[in-house]
Amino acid sequence: MIRIFKIALRNLMRYKRRTLLTSMLITLGLLMVILFSGLAGSFKEMMIGQITDSNLAHMQIHKKGYVSSIDTSPLNLIINQKGYKTLEKVLKENPDVEAYSPRIKLSAMLSNYTETTNVRLNAIDPKTEIKVCPNVSERMKFSGGQIPDILLKPGEIIIPEKLAAGLKIKTGDSVVLVANNKDGSVNGLNFTVAGIIESILGPQGKEGYMHIKDAQSLLRMGKPEIIEIALRIKEFDKLDDVYADLESALAKFKNEKGKAVFEIHTWEKLSPFVNIANMIDLMTISMKLIMIAIVLISILNVMMMSVYERIREIGTMSAIGTAPGKIMGLFLAEGLSLGFISVLTGNIIGIFGIYILNIYKIRYAFGRQENILLSPTISFSELAWVSAIVLVISVFATLQPAYKASRMEPVDALGHV
Amino acid sequence: MSLVQIDNVSRIYQTGEVQVKALQDVTLSIDEASFVTFVGPSGSGKTTMLNLIGCLDKPTKGKVFIGKEQVDTFDRRQRAAFRGSTLGFIFQAFNLFQVLTAYENVEYPLVMIKNESISKRNGKVLKVLESVGMLDQKDKFPDQLSGGQKQRVAVARALVTQPKLVLADEPTANLDKKSAVNVIRLMRAMRDEFKTTFIFSTHDPGVMEEAEVIHTLEDGKLV
Ligand SMILES: Nc1ncnc2c1ncn2[C@@H]1O[C@H](COP(=O)(O)OP(=O)(O)OP(=O)(O)O)[C@@H](O)[C@H]1O
Numbered sequence: 166m167i168r169i170f171k172i173a174l175r176n177l178m179r180y181k182r183r184t185l186l187t188s189m190l191i192t193l194g195l196l197m198v199i200l201f202s203g204l205a206g207s208f209k210e211m212m213i214g215q216i217t218d219s220n221l222a223h224m225q226i227h228k229k230g231y232v233s234s235i236d237t238s239p240l241n242l243i244i245n246q247k248g249y250k251t252l253e254k255v256l257k258e259n260p261d262v263e264a265y266s267p268r269i270k271l272s273a274m275l276s277n278y279t280e281t282t283n284v285r286l287n288a289i290d291p292k293t294e295i296k297v298c299p300n301v302s303e304r305m306k307f308s309g310g311q312i313p314d315i316l317l318k319p320g321e322i323i324i325p326e327k328l329a330a331g332l333k334i335k336t337g338d339s340v341v342l343v344a345n346n347k348d349g350s351v352n353g354l355n356f357t358v359a360g361i362i363e364s365i366l367g368p369q370g371k372e373g374y375m376h377i378k379d380a381q382s383l384l385r386m387g388k389p390e391i392i393e394i395a396l397r398i399k400e401f402d403k404l405d406d407v408y409a410d411l412e413s414a415l416a417k418f419k420n421e422k423g424k425a426v427f428e429i430h431t432w433e434k435l436s437p438f439v440n441i442a443n444m445i446d447l448m449t450i451s452m453k454l455i456m457i458a459i460v461l462i463s464i465l466n467v468m469m470m471s472v473y474e475r476i477r478e479i480g481t482m483s484a485i486g487t488a489p490g491k492i493m494g495l496f497l498a499e500g501l502s503l504g505f506i507s508v509l510t511g512n513i514i515g516i517f518g519i520y521i522l523n524i525y526k527i528r529y530a531f532g533r534q535e536n537i538l539l540s541p542t543i544s545f546s547e548l549a550w551v552s553a554i555v556l557v558i559s560v561f562a563t564l565q566p567a568y569k570a571s572r573m574e575p576v577d578a579l580g581h582v
Numbered sequence: 583m584s585l586v587q588i589d590n591v592s593r594i595y596q597t598g599e600v601q602v603k604a605l606q607d608v609t610l611s612i613d614e615a616s617f618v619t620f621v622g623p624s625g626s627g628k629t630t631m632l633n634l635i636g637c638l639d640k641p642t643k644g645k646v647f648i649g650k651e652q653v654d655t656f657d658r659r660q661r662a663a664f665r666g667s668t669l670g671f672i673f674q675a676f677n678l679f680q681v682l683t684a685y686e687n688v689e690y691p692l693v694m695i696k697n698e699s700i701s702k703r704n705g706k707v708l709k710v711l712e713s714v715g716m717l718d719q720k721d722k723f724p725d726q727l728s729g730g731q732k733q734r735v736a737v738a739r740a741l742v743t744q745p746k747l748v749l750a751d752e753p754t755a756n757l758d759k760k761s762a763v764n765v766i767r768l769m770r771a772m773r774d775e776f777k778t779t780f781i782f783s784t785h786d787p788g789v790m791e792e793a794e795v796i797h798t799l800e801d802g803k804l805v
């Protein structure tokens with residue numbers, strides 16, 4: 166076995182330039198995958214973090230049917246106090262849930278006493294909201310520039326920047342909110358503008374913020390009711406598992422008709438960004454396919470040449486009694502060694518490249534946020550996987566030439582010039 | 583005692599419409615430990631004969647015995663195994679493995695065919711290299727050796743497995759007169775030392791003289 170690899174390596178060294186070119190090509194393919202996965206993975210992680218930590222949270226629970234009619238912010242699909250208590254119990258019992266926060270989503274008319282416009286609002290409990298969305302204040306500007314200890318006090322409102330610019334509203338100004346409740350009756354309340362919020366992409370990106378108590382009185386709710394519960398889990402990687410647990414726990418609550426009362430969605434179902442995340446995954450897979458094609462074609466090409474150049478040598482081996490399986494093994498070892506050399510250099514350069522990218526951190530802007538640091542990482546298991554793929558493909562690409570070599574008739578092969 | 587028995591053997595090549603009778607109804611026997619040559623004009627069937635005895639080819643008709651085995655009935659795999667265990671080969675163009683040193687070339691059949699352990703094979707390789715007078719050149723690669731030296735290494739590679747029979751198709755055709763005679767004399771000395779049967783073919787009258795038994799072929803027939 167050792168001898169087989171020794172012969173294989175010496176044969177590779179015999180055509181130094183060709184071996185070098187091929188292994189460089191494969192190394193390049195591998196590098197492309199390693200660096201791209203590292204960068205894209207870090208970008209994706211950062212993007213998901215932005216969305217979930219500032220607005221969406223990891224999951225949201227609603228009254229059944231809410232998400233499918235989310236565009237109209239329906240007020241009839243509410244969770245009453247009893248329902249909220251029930252849900253709290255479920256969430257407290259689940260060890261993977263880190264925090265949860267009640268919210269009301271509503272749309273209202275906002276007036277600065279001269280002009281009136283429509284606004285969508287996210288009514289929150291600031292104390293719990295900050296636990297669910299730790300970066301909620303990141304997009305907000307407050308008077309004086311300081312983020313207050315309590316994001317919002319009752320009587321305060323944070324409005325989207327486009328709207329503030331359009332109505333020429335500044336922080337500290339007083340505005341009126343007018344809203345219809347679910348019975349159709351109208352109510353209006355006075356608010357002070359405490360802050361301005363930058364908009365981001367997506368349907369939730371242009372919402373203003375108000376205190377949940379204010380929303381409940383604006384909507385004349387007799388008993389406090391809510392629209393959604395946003396929740397954060399301890400380990401984001403366990404999203405699917407925790408989701409499955411909670412979903413089955415919630416499925417137990419049924420109305421008189423036997424239909425489920427609540428629904429739960431992960432951020433993926435609530436944000437169009439999931440498409441970008443999927444796109445990134447798709448691109449990573451495409452990169453891997455391209456790499457596989459490079460490995461397959463270059464090794465197949467080199468090994469076919471190797472077999473062709475060495476027909477007489479194969480004839481000699483066969484004539485003096487080398488078993489066909491051994492001849493096949495010799496060529497397979499050669500293809501595998503070529504793959505292995507490339508994998509080794511690819512990994513070394515790739516890890517070094519990621520290290521360099523982490524030293525000279527790449528800054529870029531995403532949405533309204535600038536100066537986000539991109540720190541590419543790649544896991545050991547990812548490296549091992551990609552390397553294993555290259556090795557398997559190397560052997561696979563060598564199978565046909567190696568088989569051809571092992572099937573040669575010694576008389577024909579010896580006569581070959 | 584006869585080692586090789588050729589029994590009414592014909593070998594006919596069929597290329598398209600054309601039939602070439604490379605050997606026609608040849609019967610002969612070759613004794614153990616003899617030093618035999620096949621001679622004859624180009625195209626007379628020398629290579630065909632050596633290929634049949636060397637289990638590289640099958641007769642169209644007739645039987646070939648080597649020792650107790652009827653080798654013409656062997657399949658591909660059996661022939662390869664038989665060549666590895668019982669036969670040795672020396673080629674016109676030396677056919678040493680370019681990437682292996684002289685020592686490693688001689689060692690090759692022991693490692694790759696006989697799967698022998700290092701301790702067992704080391705002594706054998708050194709002994710046979712010494713017999714062919716190439717011990718001092720053992721670490722050179724083939725392209726650092728002269729034609730005559732290469733053929734000596736090839737003789738050592740053919741003998742290292744202690745085969746019953748060594749076949750050599752025109753082993754001296756790529757050598758100058760002096761080296762040619764030297765290589766043939768080396769082969770005969772090896773026959774004396776190891777009692778191995780040698781069968782070779784040649785065009786060269788000087789080489790022919792060194793043989794003990796001469797079979798002449800003409801148009802595929804013994805004369
Ligand atoms: N593979 C083949 N296909 C068709 N005809 C062949 C083949 N091999 C040999 N022949 C023919 O068989 C006959 C005998 O050939 P062979 O090679 O045995 O001759 P030879 O005595 O070795 O000649 P040389 O001295 O030139 O080597 C020749 O007529 C040759 O053309």
Ligand SMILES: [Mg+2]
Binds near residue numbers: 628629630751
């Ligand atoms: Mg010939």
